[in-house]
Amino acid sequence: xxxxxxxxxxxxxxxxxxxxxxxxxxxxxxxxxxxxxxxxxxxxxxxxxxxxxxxxxxxxxxxxxxxxxxxxxxxxxxxxxxxxxxxxxxxxxxxxxxxxxxxxxxxxxxxxxx
Amino acid sequence: xxxxxxxxxxxxxxxxxxxxxxxxxxxxxxxxxxxxxxxxxxxxxxxxxxxxxxxxxxxxxxxxxxxxxxxxxxxxxxxxxxxxxxxxxxxxxxxxxxxxxxxxxxxxxxxx
Numbered sequence: 001x002x003x004x005x006x007x008x009x010x011x012x013x014x015x016x017x018x019x020x021x022x023x024x025x026x027x028x029x030x031x032x033x034x035x036x037x038x039x040x041x042x043x044x045x046x047x048x049x050x051x052x053x054x055x056x057x058x059x060x061x062x063x064x065x066x067x068x069x070x071x072x073x074x075x076x077x078x079x080x081x082x083x084x085x086x087x088x089x090x091x092x093x094x095x096x097x098x099x100x101x102x103x104x105x106x107x108x109x110x111x112x113x114x
Numbered sequence: 115x116x117x118x119x120x121x122x123x124x125x126x127x128x129x130x131x132x133x134x135x136x137x138x139x140x141x142x143x144x145x146x147x148x149x150x151x152x153x154x155x156x157x158x159x160x161x162x163x164x165x166x167x168x169x170x171x172x173x174x175x176x177x178x179x180x181x182x183x184x185x186x187x188x189x190x191x192x193x194x195x196x197x198x199x200x201x202x203x204x205x206x207x208x209x210x211x212x213x214x215x216x217x218x219x220x221x222x223x224x225x226x
Contacts, residue, residue, distance in 0.1 A: 033214075034196075036218075041218060042219050043158075043214075045213055065194075091156065099165070100145075100146030100148075100163070100207045101164070102160045103214055105150075105157035105159065107156055107157045108157050
């Protein structure tokens with residue numbers, strides 16, 4: 001069974017903290033993605049990666065960075081957490097293909113910044 | 115840029131009612147279209163997809179037809195169940211890349 005695992009379901013952090021959200025996939029997928037989900041806004045892409053050590057900005061990268069040192073792991077970093085980063089964060093992966101393929105999602109991390 | 119627009123929610127129905135959730139898109143070229151579903155407390159999972167015009171995706175009694183002339187991909191089900199209560203997301207993917215662009219999501223509640 002395909003699996004995308006996010007390290008935490010719930011996190012509470014203080015303003016100004018550096019926050020790491022971890023995501024691991026066991027499907028040998030090339031592509032990995034970080035989205036944030038907010039009511040009424042759907043999912044918005046923060047960063048994505050097509051290969052190890054590769055990263056591309058999505059639609060809302062400000063205040064975030066990412067790291068992909070190994071193919072199976074994609075980390076989202078909040079350099080200095082702020083209250084407007086309180087949200088649900090979803091990681092996804094998909095295989096490389098020149099055709100549209102399914103993306104597999106983790107269960108999400110609900111982050112609260114206080 | 116590319117965008118997806120879903121009907122405003124939330125939607126509340128009685129069991130066995132007919133469901134339609136509207137989805138329209140704006141994109142250049144010929145994107146693939148998807149419906150994802152998110153059950154309470156879970157991540158998203160693929161419900162169905164269509165990769166070219168006039169294709170019909172179907173799964174678990176849900177259907178959607180890729181209409182290029184109206185740039186739409188409306189989700190339908192003839193008889194909803196309580197277990198269909200979830201958030202439904204319409205999304206597109208361009209053939210030249212693998213990132214998904216999502217709509218706002220539609221919360222569906224089905225009452226017994």
